Amino acid sequence: MQAIIEQYKEIICIAAEHKSPLQIRGGGTKDFYGNAVVSQNNMLLDATAYSGIIAYEPTELVITARAGTRLADLEAALDQEGQMLAFEPPHFGAAATLGGCIAAGLSGPRRAAAGSVRDFVLGVRLLNGKGGDLSFGGQVMKNVAGYDVSRLMVGSMGTLGMLLEVSLKVLPRPMAEITLHMQMDEAAAIDKMNQWAGKPLPISATCYRNGELFLRLSGADSAVRAAHAKLGGEELIEGDVFWKSVREQTHGFFQSADSLWRLSINSATRPLTLPAEQLIEWNGGLRWMLNDENLDAAILRKTAKDAGGHATLFRSNEPGISVFHPLDPGMMKIHCALKEKFDPSRILNPGRLYPEM
């Protein structure tokens, strides 16, 4: 396995010497996400060879695996022990890897209740743009020695380093889980989701689409039944299938040729009166929108910013629009400075996050 790392290092060092960009790629399931790497002739750096689970002890609630490990294999190992990745990451394909999951930084339906990818990252080992083999964080729950470089990697789209190994906190799977659904208009649903999130109820996921609110309850069987009695609504058979379709975007809403925008905003924001089809998650904090070119990107970005958040062009058929929400000049300065420190030759996925980096 060390031989693979030596190969990666050599590739990075040669690329750095020639200032020749590398496109780091795991399973390629998220190729659609982010900007294109800016270069005529990038070299593909395949990150799948360094794979496998290194250590997993269920009673420590920690798993450490190589970045090329398939997400499906990792989740299968956890499932055998009755545990799970609580941030419920989308795979977007069977080939999805742990490294890609961390680099993209995307979390699924359980995020509002349980936390995001970065909340569960405990440590990483990476190669920076100089080929330096570095480890940060560790395999323990609490660790404040040094800056939190591990979590900085989450969502950095491979622009700061090539991930080698990741340690994650894992959680037990809930004893019982049911899904409820009920008819409601959008304004009432946003109100209800936020009010309920402020009460000690075992709600682990929410979704609103077309006049219908879906809730998932997780916990002890008695707790789930008691909450059902309090909340009302009908039980949905095969709730798992529903949540998977939302997570993996196989739900009918996402089967559209239009561009898909992701608005991550203050969850209590009133219904957004934009002429676009919507699907809502995370108690109102995540609003997916289909745009058939009626809406200007600038309007969506302003709407998101005014609501305390940001807008991402998640899947695009509008070339030329930057995928991620523009940064203020002060923030961009820090981003460029960090990029310069981790990858002075600008060879790791340059432009994938922002053209400036």
Add this chain to the structure above:
Amino acid sequence: MSPQELVNNLRSFLPPEAVLYEAEDLRPYECDGLSAYRQLPLVVVLPRTEEQIVKILKLCYATQTPVVARGAGTGLSGGALPHAQGVLLSLAKLNQIIAIDPLARMARVQPGVRNLAISEAVAAYGLYYAPDPSSQIACSIGGNVAENSGGVHCLKYGLTVHNILKLRVLTIEGECLEIGGESLDSAGYDLLALMTGSEGMLGIVTEVTVKLIPLPEKAQLVMAAFDDVHKAGNAVANVIGAGIIPAGMEMMDKITIHAVEEFLHAGYDLDAAAILLCESDGGAEEVADEIERIYAIMQQSGATKISTSQNEAERLRFWAGRKAAFPAAGRVSPDYYCMDGTIPRKHLADVLDGIEKLSQEYGLRCMNVFHAGDGNLHPLILYDANQPGELERTEEFGGKILEMCIHAGGTITGEHGVGMEKINQMCTQFKTVELEMFHAVKAAFDPSGLLNPGKAVPTLHRCAELGAMHVHRGEEKFAELPRF
């Protein structure tokens, strides 16, 4: 610029009472919660507004004067130790809760607001701010962000980094950054995570938006006594292995049990080698179910005595002993030194054995309290600073405990920060290339190194000198201890 000119400059835009420079006025700021390290700053400033801080930072940047930020001064690693040629920037007067949004479950507060004050202010809405460091009555939220503070409930509810949404931060140049948002994620790099726990080395936090969560409907506690530390450690693993994430899981060793029981009669079993406190909270049905299962696991794990709190008064009484561990240490010893290592839980018994051996070797008693759920160990070394050489022996003992934590696959600090105190152990935990990367991260924010210089990350020169010293003493340390 001379110190007098600096003071005059600060007084040109700050009111007279906000600039302290006489030795007797500076004295209260000479140390934080780690009183073994003391240093007077050149000047202390007590601004009330962000605009004033911007001016202070611009002046310091222009004159290349070091700046050390300070919240409530309760930190335990010397992170707020002043710089002899620098300005100590107290954020204590920025103590307003700016806005509470009960529906969206967040509060926007100034950095000097006390941790507990947030929970008190939002209790009427049925909400609270989850991280609860033991100093929560006094410590400030700005300091919590700087140290990424935890508390007894963090296995279930997370650390500061998991419970904040947004920061306003001033760079050393006085430029304002808005990091994070009212949303659950934000564009670009996760600078919110990078800032949290950065010990005042990257920027000055002027506003924090915290996440609020619902107050649990009910909380109940199981107290279990064990005649053997290994059995107690296994019981912790058995609870977690059964799929339970307790709200709190604390362990105390025999010497701690005796110290606190004499002090406040919490009803602890004096024959026990270890006591576990295991709390469940949430909805009433969830708690009833969990408590029943926890009780059964404690039985199966060989507990000699098990009690379940029957009411709120009893729950608080069980907790009182654990919460009084530090004062009890102060009662049985003139001084004590609190360590903060974290280890994978499976190595608990071995590490406790190792600490016991070191305790005998150094002739110093050591009490052990342990956030058992998340592996965070707080050995309290008891010493007397008036005995010549005893503090030095204590520090060496403490350093060895931390190195033992690293060897066990853990870390030198779980929640107190590196500060001044653990800077030498950073050389053991990290390789040169990693320390270089930390210095590079700092330089991305603060190229001239003016924010809290000399803390948190050792210079490579310092590590090289220490390395030479270690070789001199013999390469292999703790040869008698197993390497796990």
